[in-house]
Amino acid sequence: MRHLTQNMPQFYVTAPQPCPYLPGRVERKLFTALQGADAQSFNDALSRQGFRRSQNVLYRPSCADCNACLSARIRVADFKPTRSQRRVMKRNEDLSRSGTSPWATEEQYDLFRRYLDDRHADGGMADMDMFEFAAMIEETPVRSRVVEYTDQTGRLTATCLTDVLEDGVSMVYSFFEPDAARRSLGSYLILDHIRIAREAGLPYVYLGYWVRGSEKMDYKAKFKPLEVYAGGAWRDLDSDDPTAARDHPLDRDPIQDQVAAIVLPEH
Structure with a gap:
């Protein structure tokens, strides 16, 4: 289904499909293409409004019967690591970090496959081949x-595809060595x-979505303030917060109202 208003990019809604996080629920996404000379400013503006990038698409949950998926970000200036988090940093002091252009390598893909086979063998990416992996990494119209x-x-131990936004960094997708649980x-x-x-x-680190009621997403709430x-x-x-607990259909605006409320970057 397509939704647009005058002088706005086109927005679409995916067909309902089973939710990957909450059993028995159905998910639906509002999405639009990310392309052209204004892609960076468009990504900046919509990330501030709860959207997420996947290759050349920006999307946001727009489920008819649930609002458990909420875009999450860490407020960097106020973050103070817990004792447990300080131990994690200490255990990984031996790792070296490097930043490269978005280019896929066989070493990355081998690590990605080990990670998927151990953590997400039944997930939507389970059958992703090297070409699809390269598209995920390399097809980006933004910084x-x-x-x-x-x-x-x-030895490559962990990798994160990261977008650089006007107000933060967005962790688009990360994967790591599954045998290094400690x-x-x-x-x-x-x-x-x-x-x-x-x-x-x-000021911010964007983490994607925190899903209320999903054990898979509980770890994100440990990074405070979230x-x-x-x-x-x-x-x-x-x-x-009562605004985080509503699941009544009347608490969600119609799709056309959601689209009309999106603030686009000025040109």
Whole structure:
């Protein structure tokens, strides 16, 4: 289904399909193409409104019967690591970080396959081949980097495809060595991206979506202060916040109203 208003990009809605996070629920996404000379400013503007990039598409959950998926970001200036998070940083002091252009390598793909086979063997990416992997990494019309982490032997241990936004860094997709459980590499990548954002003077680290009620997403709430995009504004995540607990259909605007409310960058 297509939705647009005058002088606006075209927005579409995906067909309903089973939710990958909450059993028995159905997901639907609002999405638009990301292309052309204004792609960077468009990505900046829509990321601030809860959208997420996948290759040359920007999308945001727009489910008819659920609003559990909320875009999440860490407020860098106020972040203070917990004792457990400090231990994670300590355990990974031996890793070396490097940033490269978005170019896929066989070494990355081998690590990606080990990660998927161990963590997401039944997921939507389980059958992704090298060509599809390369498209995921390389098809980006915005400022993106591949952040790689190697151990002291030079072995690739973790990788994150990262977008550089006007107000932060967005962790588009990350994967890591599944046999290194003691390192807690998933948490370490987030902690190091907080460090990257601080080094660059950027206020936020965008983490994608936090899903209320999904155990897979509980780890994101440990990075405080975590802000979520709900009701058209960013607010601190709080389980007692009534705006984060509504699941009534009348609490969601019709698609055409959602599209009309999107603020586009000025030209």
